Amino acid sequence: MNPAATPDTPDSGGASHQKHVMTAEERAEYERLRRHAAVRHRRVRRAGSSILLLLALLLAPLAVVAAWVQDTVSDTDRYVETVAPLASEPPVQEVVINRLTDRVVANVDVKAVTDSLSKALQDAGAPPRVVQGAESLESPLREAVRTVVDRNVTRVITSDVFQQVWEGANRRSHAAVVNMLTGAREGAVRAEGDTVRLDVGAVVDEVRERLVDAGFDKAAAIPDTDRTITLFQTEELGKAQDTMRLLDILGTWLPVLTVVLAALAVWTAPAHRVMLMVTATGVGVMMVVLLVALAVVRRVYLDSVPPTALPTDAAAAIYDMFLRFLRDSTRTLLIVSVITVLVAYLYGPGRPARAVRRAADRGTTAAGRGLRRAGVRTGSTGHWLADHRAWITGGVIAAGALALVLWNHPSVGAVALVVGIALAVLIVLAVLAAAAGPAAGHEDRAAAS
Structure with a gap:
């Protein structure tokens, strides 16, 4: 058996x-x-989460750029908000003023005027000295013409009228950006070979009308040809257009895919909090890399623009203005990553984290006792808040994260505002929980002792 x-x-x-x-x-x-x-099992989970994290970090910069391209191209208001400030940039205004003034003066035949004056004086029997003096008026007269034209052009370009015309033209021709990225040869901004040009025809028409109205009839001879400004030239324009087309297609789904991969990396890891810190740190590092890459591209762009085509300060103003929202988004993600790392660390077992939590508990407890001494008690509500503190904290953090997700183009200031509100709410709830006083069971034990 x-x-x-x-x-x-x-x-x-x-x-x-x-x-x-x-x-x-x-x-x-x-x-x-x-x-x-x-x-x-832990090794498999760790390997899987590492692969997911690597994919998320590699896609993070592309996702930010893709979202910026898709947003700028598809949203007319966002596009106008991007390019409208260029009209008030002094370097850009100076370029437009000089170009228009040169073209107007070039179409004024000052020599013909002085020749006609000299011939008229000669026919009238004027002394040879007077005739020669009239012929020498060409240079002063040309300078006077330039002064008059420059003054009128400057008045137009620096006025609100130019900014309104600029904004209206960009709003009406928003498709020009799409044409440039796709290589189409039409619109205000277009690509021609390896050159990107800006059509200022509407501005030329406005300046011409203003000069004619001011009594400068010769301005009506301003030609309709050659009314473009070269923004930049690069042999890599074709590759950039291909990349932009791809990013535009992936602009909607690439950010979503990146967030999903990062979330899966945290979820599959054996230590969720540690992986969250690693993921947030990695995203922050990739945002720093993207900012450095934008600075390098800026330097390359400025070096590729000939000063004769566009002054360096104007080229820098155009680049900085056009990419400012991309830089703002990158900085915002960097700040969010740093905050995420700090929050995840403060939830950990580290000695500094425990010290911070103890200090926060002592502060809220002292504030709660002060409220009780003042006769303010939260009763059962406070006890419920104390019993569900972990869930409430998680809910407040989730609400803050949702607010940032739903925020239309959150900036660093928006992140600071949301974090400040979340901290204030958590502090108020902790003080209300402390103001409830000891639980009933605790009071009975205290009385029995």
Whole structure:
């Protein structure tokens, strides 16, 4: 008879029920196999989360750029908000003023005027000295013409009219950005070979009308040709257009995919809090890399623009203005990453984290006691807040994260505002919980003692 088996009971119906009792050796082997399986499982989870994290970090900069491209191209208001300030940039205004003034003066035949004056004086029998003096008026007259034209052009370009015309033209021709990115040869901004040009035809028309109204009839001869300004030239424009097309297509889904991969990396990792810190740190590092890359591209862009085509200060103003929202988004994600790392660390077992939590608890407890001494008690509500503190804290953090997700283009200031409100809410709730006083059971024990 097997000692590890129990005999059949009379009412068992003949069925055999056996219960095996493991020996010490079998128990040790079982524990060893279970530990081995647990270690193997953790290794698989760690490897999977590492792969997901790597993919998320590699896609993070592309997701930010793709979202910016898709947002700028598809949203007319966002596009106008991007390019409208260029009309008030002094370097850009100076370029437009100089270009328009040069073209107007070039179409004024000052020499013909002085020749006609000299001939008229000569026919009238004027002395040779007077005739020669009239011929020498060409240079002063040309300078006077330039002064008059420059003054009128400057008045137009620096006025609100130019900014309104600029904004209206960009709003009406928003498709020009799409044309540039796709290589189309139409619109205000267009690509021609390896050159990107800006059409200022509407501005030329406005300046021409203003000069004619001011009595400068020669301005009507300003030609309709050659009314473009070269923004930049680069042999990599074709590749950039291909990349932009791809980013535009992925602009909607690439950010979503990146967030999903990062969330899966945190969820599959054995230590969720540690992986959250690693993920947030990695995203922050990638945002720093993106900011450095934008600075390098800026330098390359400025070096590629010939000063004769566009002054360096104007080119820098155009680049900085056009990419400012991309830089703002990158800085915002960097700040969010830093805040996430700090919050995850403060929830950990580290000595500084425990010290911060203890200090916060002492502060809110002292404030709650002060309210009780003042006669303010939160009662059952305060006890409920104290009992569900972890869930409430998680809910407040989730609400803050949701607010940032739903915020239209959150900036660093928006992140600071949301974080400040979340901290204030958590502090108020902790003080209200402390103002409830000890629980009933605690009070009874205190009385009994």
